Amino acid sequence: MITLSSVTQNSMQSPPRFLFQDLFDDTACSHIGSKDKKTTCERLQPGSCVSGCALEGAFNFLSPIQGCAHLIHSSPTCYNASRIQKKDGTEHFCTTLALNDLIFGAEEKLKMQISHIAKTYRPRVIFIYMTCVSSLIGEDIERIAKSMQQELGIWIVPVMSAGFLGVANFGVRIAGMALLKTLIGLKEPLIDTAYAINLWGYGLSETQRMSYRILFERVGMRILAFFGGDEAVEAIMGAHKAKLNVLINAKSLTPVARKFEERYGVAYVETSFFGARATCDALRVIAEQFNDGAVCRKIENMIHEKTKALQETCKAFHTLFSGKKVAILLNGLFSWAYIPLLEDFGMHVVAISIENLNEDDKEKAVDLLLGKGRFMYDPNVEFEEIVNEEPIDIVITDTDHCAIASRAHIPFFNIDRCSNPFFIGFEGEAAFATELSLTLQNPVFNIVYQNPPWQE
């Protein structure tokens, strides 16, 4: 554990300045850098009922890290609302800009807050988040962070996540870039790094993170740092010693992984662990990267063993699910990842929401569905039309969208609120099938979605 006193002044070199260009300096997405579309993927049209901003993405990506304080430089909402997704009641901080701060600048306020947090709570790192307001009034939080870091002897990381920069996806990228520029590489890891990997994910619950850990431990790999997970700050500082970066459904983090590769020579792979098929593929890709007999053997053994077991458990589900029509109504960044999982059970994906996906992921969704199915940009409007044309048996949804499904009188399965949402790996497939069958067979849907008996 690092205390304030053990941090020497020498190690507190200030990070390079944040350059907006870095975020786009990348060839990972085929749409970036192409002439006709300027520098970015397609952006949302104004006037649609859409989802979150860059701050949300950045905050949710960084907030699980243990022992840190988060200071959002804004008026209260930006922070108030973004923390509703947090599991516990940990305190986070907000500078609450008022009218006078906008006119005269809020530097003093920010500095006061930082020293208050440093002295009262003694966190190992303070993340300072830029928001729409603070960036528009031109707060130089990078300079403030630098000077306060020297003054207080504690790491202070500025995260330039002004909300208008883009969607949540983009915020994740900004946060990843901030980590890469500041914390990563500050310390040497204490554990053996021969089979060490870094995991990069976003929006994962605790149970999900746990099942990733178990999965990788079983094939003899060691997770050095879990980005987007409840990792200690030290682990993140030593992440550069890993042998491989594994991105889990995290397209937005590919530029970060590429920069990582440039700087520390750590290769990266993009994977998905939703369902057995995807898990097998992902594990094999990772084995290929290691190119190590022992690892390959372990992985193949596990795949063999697990697939066999899974076939037994899922036999019953196949008959129940096969031929059922399903729609995916998810706000999240990887709605496409559910497609192979559902198709493995013989279900047909009729419609999928792609409002938040970037172009490559959209293409992935199209590929996975072989061009069939409907793609929704604004599910509020489009879903009703689709339902009218085609009967749907079940909807996979989240809290934002479950009302749309219930309004259309279709059984829905709310991923966010389900009691045990760890749909990862082989066990995950069985768990998902169990939950889905419970929804599909739930007697309540027989009552609520039928006309009263006197109207038939």
Add this chain to the structure above:
Amino acid sequence: MSCDLRAKERSGIINPIFTCQPCGAQYVSIGIKDCIAIVHGGQGCVMFVRMLFAQHFKDNFDIASSSLHEDSAVFGATGRVETAVDVLLARYPHVRVIPIITTCSTEIIGDDIEGVINKLNNGLLKEKYAGREVHLVPVHTPSFKGSMISGYDVAVESLVKAFAEQTTPNGKINLITGWVNPGDVTALKHLLAMMQIDATVLFEIESFDSPLMPDKSGVSHGETTVEDLKDTANAVGTIALNRYEGGKAAKYLEKKFKVPSVIGPSPIGIRNTDTFLKQLQTMSGKPIPEALVKERGIAIDAITDLAHMFFADKRVAIFGAPDLVISLAEFCIDMEMKPVLLLLGDDNSGYKKDDRIKALQANVDWDMEIIMNADLWELDDRIKNKGLKLDLIMGHSKGRWAAIDNHIPMVRVGFPTYDRAGLYRHPVVGYAGAIWLAEEIANTLFTDMEYKRNKEWLLNVW
């Protein structure tokens, strides 16, 4: 033996009680029929608030965003409003009202919303949507001022200002409910119906609690129409139940159209409901029927069964919207409970002049603190570090950790209450509300007695 009203000393906020102004404006906008608001700002400004509504009502509401991007921040974002209006009108053929709600970022850029509306009215709406009735209403709610409460106030005023026009007197009463739940509106309408009073309820949000109908109809959206809003200028009088949520609109109607107004108190508890009914009686000239006396009797019976035995001397902390907090404090005092800490989430110069707070200051005979501009850390800190002893916390769900961590029973009231099922369905106003509140408080205390094995045997013989 004092009642201290002061602002929080610490700068910055840890776990805020309130959301910012656009949230209040968006709550108003979903109360209007055929209305989808455009929030002119980053996408988060809509997403977070919609998420709150979805959590509170377990139902989702349409609010659009102009999705501001960094180029707009540099070159101005009025163009995005134009596109947004176009897209919205094309996608939703039923939309008649589009409030354009500004946020901190667009207020700082200095986008001329009135100018855009003018341009749209003369351009796009005339050319592309000729013959269609569309109202664009500017609502200025920068989040660096006030809170969601003042945002609600500002939005009601803007909408009334935009629509109200004097024609022929209609003999109705305007009832501005303030930030309440569907259950409250039902309770208020019940009182109005009992007195046979014809009223325009702003805003008619009963239908937020929407049924699942066999024909798949039943979208959760408000029922207040444009005509209702226009008609507000022709009423006999206005009653704004909450001073800080809708009071401005009532004053505007009084000043501009000479519609007499009564502001507050919120009809929470027996005394305040009595006042409300008397206000209705004076304004409409209709008698209070015997049936309401009976309802009042039932409520009083329910309270007296509980009051001195279980409520006496219980120390309570209340946080949330100012009108709700003050009225709840009065209700608690009526039941011999001791509100020791009131947390008001924003800083309004009006609080010092508020009669109800003055009355509290004059009458309270124990140590009581009223903190303005407070956050939830004020509550947590007092319990954890400063030895504040509490028997009950009342407030919305964001304060649940203060209750859970410190093992203090908590009654959920206000907005948002997402961690208990169906609370938006129950009223806190009127006699029905008094019964619900008293019984909810009692049941919460009973559960706590059993859980902590603290005189739980008392209930054997009660």
